[in-house]
Amino acid sequence: MRRYFAAKAELASLKEQLEAARQAAGEAIGAFYDPRLNTEHAAELQRWHRLKREMVALMQRAEAWGRAASEADRRDSSESEEWQSFERRADALFGRE
Numbered sequence: 001m002r003r004y005f006a007a008k009a010e011l012a013s014l015k016e017q018l019e020a021a022r023q024a025a026g027e028a029i030g031a032f033y034d035p036r037l038n039t040e041h042a043a044e045l046q047r048w049h050r051l052k053r054e055m056v057a058l059m060q061r062a063e064a065w066g067r068a069a070s071e072a073d074r075r076d077s078s079e080s081e082e083w084q085s086f087e088r089r090a091d092a093l094f095g096r097e
Contacts, residue, residue: 004058011051018044 021041022032035042035049 001058001062004055004062007051007055007058011048011055014044014048014051018048 018033018041022029025032027038031037032041033045035045038045
């Protein structure tokens with residue numbers, strides 16, 4: 001997640017710079033943020049898009065990891081409940097209640 005937040009901070013800084021440049025140039029949003037039309041800032045715009053894609057990929061990876069951990073927790077909980085049930089039945093069978 002460190003990389004996600006680093007990319008998010010870099011993206012925010014880049015967006016701030018680009019927006020300042022757009023306002024200074026008096027350009028329309030659509031034309032300015034299209035790297036095919038704005039060759040002066042094309043490299044920064046492409047970096048902006050790469051950062052956004054990286055953030056999406058990192059978040060998807062974190063969500064998958066979270067789902068896997070949650071499923072493992074559910075399995076562990078289920079196994080623990082099964083064991084407790086077994087212990088109660090054994091205690092009842094051997095008169096330890």
